[in-house]
Amino acid sequence: xxxxxxxxxxAAGVSPAVVSYVLNGGPRPVxxxxxxxxxxxxxxxDYRPNAIASALRGGSTRxxxxxxxxxxxxxxxxxxxxxxxxxxxxxxxVLTGHGHGDRAREERYVRTFTARQVDGLVFASxxxxxxxxxxxxxxxxxxxxxxxxxxxxxxEHAADAAVAVEHLQRHGHSLIGCISMPVGTSVGATSIxxxxxxxxxxxxxxxxxxxxxxxxxxxxxxxxxxxxLSEHGRxxxxxxxxxxxxxxxxxxxxxxxxxxxxxxxxxxxxDVAIVSIxxxxxxxxxxxxxxxxxxDLPYLAxxxxxxxxxxxxxxxxxxxxxxxxxxxxxxxxxxxxLA
Numbered sequence: 001x002x003x004x005x006x007x008x009x010x011a012a013g014v015s016p017a018v019v020s021y022v023l024n025g026g027p028r029p030v031x032x033x034x035x036x037x038x039x040x041x042x043x044x045x046d047y048r049p050n051a052i053a054s055a056l057r058g059g060s061t062r063x064x065x066x067x068x069x070x071x072x073x074x075x076x077x078x079x080x081x082x083x084x085x086x087x088x089x090x091x092x093x094v095l096t097g098h099g100h101g102d103r104a105r106e107e108r109y110v111r112t113f114t115a116r117q118v119d120g121l122v123f124a125s126x127x128x129x130x131x132x133x134x135x136x137x138x139x140x141x142x143x144x145x146x147x148x149x150x151x152x153x154x155x156e157h158a159a160d161a162a163v164a165v166e167h168l169q170r171h172g173h174s175l176i177g178c179i180s181m182p183v184g185t186s187v188g189a190t191s192i193x194x195x196x197x198x199x200x201x202x203x204x205x206x207x208x209x210x211x212x213x214x215x216x217x218x219x220x221x222x223x224x225x226x227x228x229l230s231e232h233g234r235x236x237x238x239x240x241x242x243x244x245x246x247x248x249x250x251x252x253x254x255x256x257x258x259x260x261x262x263x264x265x266x267x268x269x270x271d272v273a274i275v276s277i278x279x280x281x282x283x284x285x286x287x288x289x290x291x292x293x294x295x296d297l298p299y300l301a302x303x304x305x306x307x308x309x310x311x312x313x314x315x316x317x318x319x320x321x322x323x324x325x326x327x328x329x330x331x332x333x334x335x336x337x338l339a
Contacts, residue, residue, distance in 0.1 A: 002048075003045045003046065003047045003048070005019050005020065005047075007045060007047070008038065008041045008042055008045060008047050009038075011041035011044065011045060012034070012037040012038045012040070012041040013037060014034050014037065014038060018030055018034055018038065019038055022034075022035055022038045022039065060119055060312070061116065061117045061118060061119060062091055062092050062093060062119065063092060063093045063094070063095055063116065063117075063118045063119060064087055064092050064093070064094050064095070064118055064119060064120050064121070064122060064308070065094075065095050065096075065097070065109070065110070065112075065113030065114075065116075065118040065120070065121045065122070066080060066083055066084070066094050066095065066096045066097070066121075066122045066124070067096075067097045067098075067099060067106055067109050067110065067113075067121070067122070067123050067124065067126050068080055068096070068097075068098055068099070068123075068124040068125065068126065069098065069099055069100060069101055069124070069125055069126060069216070070098060070100055070101075070216065070217070071098050072217070073216050073217065073250070073252050074251060074252055074278070074280035074281060074282050075216075075250060075251065075252065075278045075280050075295070075297075076124060076125070078280055078281065078297050079124055079141070079297050079300070079301065080094075080096060080124070082297050082298045082300070082301035082302075083122060083301045083304060083305065084096075085301070086301050086302055086304075086305035087305055090305065090309060092119070095113060095116065095118065097109035097112070097113070099126050101182070106126050110134065114133065114134060114135075114136070118136060119136055119137075119312055120136050120137045120138065120139070120308045120311070120312060121134065121136060121137075121138045121139070122138075122139050122140075122141065122304060122308070123138065123139070123140045123141065123143075124140075124141040124142065125141065125142040125143050125185070125187060126143065137150075137151070137308055137311035137312065137315070138150040138151065139151040139152070139153065139304055139307055139308050140152050140153075141153050141154075141300070141304060142154055142155060142157075142186070142187055143185070143186045143187065149319060150319055151307050151308070151311065151319040151320050151321065152319070152320075152321045152322070153300060153303055153304055153307075153321075153322045153323075153324065154321075154322070154323050154324070155295055155300075155323075155324050155325070155326065156323055156324070156325050156326075157187055157190040157191045157194060157249075157277070158190040158191070158193045158194035158197070159194060159325060160194065160277055160293040160325065160326040161190070161191045161192075161193075161194025161195050161198070161247060161249070161277065161293075162194040162195070162197055162198040163293060163326075163328060164194075164247050164275040164276070164277060164291075164292075164293050164328070165194070165195050165198040165199065165247050165275075166198050166202075167275055167291070167328060167334060168245040168247065168273055168275055168334060169198070169202050169204070171245070171269075171273055171334060171335045171336075173243075173244050173245035173273060174202065174204040174205070174244075175204070175205060175210070175235070175239060175241070175242075175243045175244055175245070176195070176199065176204065176210070176243055176244075176245045176246065176247055177210045177211075177212065177228040177229070177235065177243035177245070177246045177247070178191075178192060178195045178196075178210055178211045178212070178246070178247050178249075179212050179214055179221060179224040179225065179228070179246060179247070179248040179249060179253050179254075179257060180192050180211060180212070180213050180214070180249050181213070181214070181216060181249050181250070182213055182214070182215060182216075183213050187249065188213065188249065191247075191249040191277070192211060195247050205239065207238065209234040209235055209237070209238045209239075210228070210234075210235060210243060212224035212225075212227045212228050214253055216249075216250050216252055216253060217252055217253070217256065218252055218253070218255050218256035218259070219256060220253055220256060221248060221250075221252065221253030221254055221255060221256030221257040221260070222256035222257065222259055222260045222263075223256075223260075224253065224256075224257065225246065225256065225257035225260035225261065226260050226263075226264070228242065228243055228246065229242045229243065229246075229260065229261065229264055229266060229272060230242075230264060242272075243272070244271075244272060244273065245272060245273040245274070245275075246272060246273070246274045246275075247275055247276075248274060248275070248276040248277070249276070249277055250276060250277060250278055251276045251277070251278035251279070251280045251282060251283045251290060251292055252278070252280070252282075253276065254274055254276035254283075254286075254290055254292070254333075255282060255286055255290075257274060258274065258286055258287070258290075258333070261274075268288060268333050269288065269332065269333055269334055269335040273333065273334050273335045274290065274291070274333040274334065275290075275291045275292065275293075275333065275334050276290055276291075276292045276293070277292060277293045277295070277326065278292055278293070278294070278295060279292045279293065279294020279295055279296075279326065279329050280292075283329075283331065284331070286331075286333070288331060288332035288333050289331035289332050289333065290331045290333045291328070291329065291330050291331040291332070291333050291334035291336065292328075292329050292331065293326035293327070293328055293329075294326055294327055294328075294329045295324070295326045296324070296326075296327075299324075300324060303322055303324075307320050307322070
């Protein structure tokens with residue numbers, strides 16, 4: 001049975017109200033002797049106040065709900081870590097849920113978060129688009145148009161994809177395959193748009209046969225690379241050969257693509273050059289190290305938390321919309337020789 005405030009009061013020889021005054025710093029003063037007895041009783045009984053109830057009396061639970069797709073994806077794992085670190089520094093606890101692309105599951109998490117009276121919600125590249133019944137401030141990272149009544153932080157995936165593809169073109173590649181996110185995701189659509197536009201600027205092929213949709217995982221990238229690079233893949237039927245380079249929408253997919261090249265007896269970058277998007281920690285430890293468009297996740301998290309904290313302080317504040325760009329981090333997977 002859990003220890004109650006009344007138990008503490010009996011052990012300290014005071015009323016429950018005095019225990020409340022000690023815990024909440026008022027509103028009435030407590031003598032030094034009574035305070036000492038209450039604090040001793042709290043320690044002896046190992047009393048844990050109901051943090052949610054106490055917080056609700058003050059108008060805040062000092063908690064935030066974070067919903068993201070997959071904890072095994074390094075990008076979202078690092079993003080969640082950065083967000084938690086920023087909120088923790090501001091005195092908030094982050095409740096985390098992972099939807100795995102299942103909208104019903106995401107909506108269950110949202111209902112759970114709101115039932116716990118979180119002060120705000122952060123959605124990171126999720127399918128949930130309904131905000132019915134959500135009264136707290138919301139911030140969406142990647143995947144929500146700015147005409148919704150929520151704050152947003154978006155990454156210019158199309159522009160970043162174009163930079164990645166242009167880098168491959170400068171290495172002399174024209175037949176460049178594209179490994180994208182699953183069909184229907186905004187990140188997948190914008191990444192393909194950037195790849196296609198840059199291929200068109202170079203007057204290079206950008207047909208559907210060069211695009212493979214894949215889950216954001218090593219397995220997804222591996223399967224997509226096999227589809228594009230094997231002798232039974234689609235590009236062979238139209239171009240009579242395989243792509244000499246791959247643009248990959250996520251580092252985690254690129255890790256799987258590198259493994260697929262090894263399985264197919266292809267060398268990276270001699271036979272197939274690869275550039276991805278993300279800049280996550282594992283990218284530096286692949287063989288060879290990935291060339292990747294790095295997203296500054298600590299900065300993104302800082303911007304996200306700062307925006308939500310502002311709206312906590314002023315609920316009437318209009319939502320803010322921010323767009324960020326990545327920067328190219330050169331490894332060896334593209335063909336560059338590093339000193």
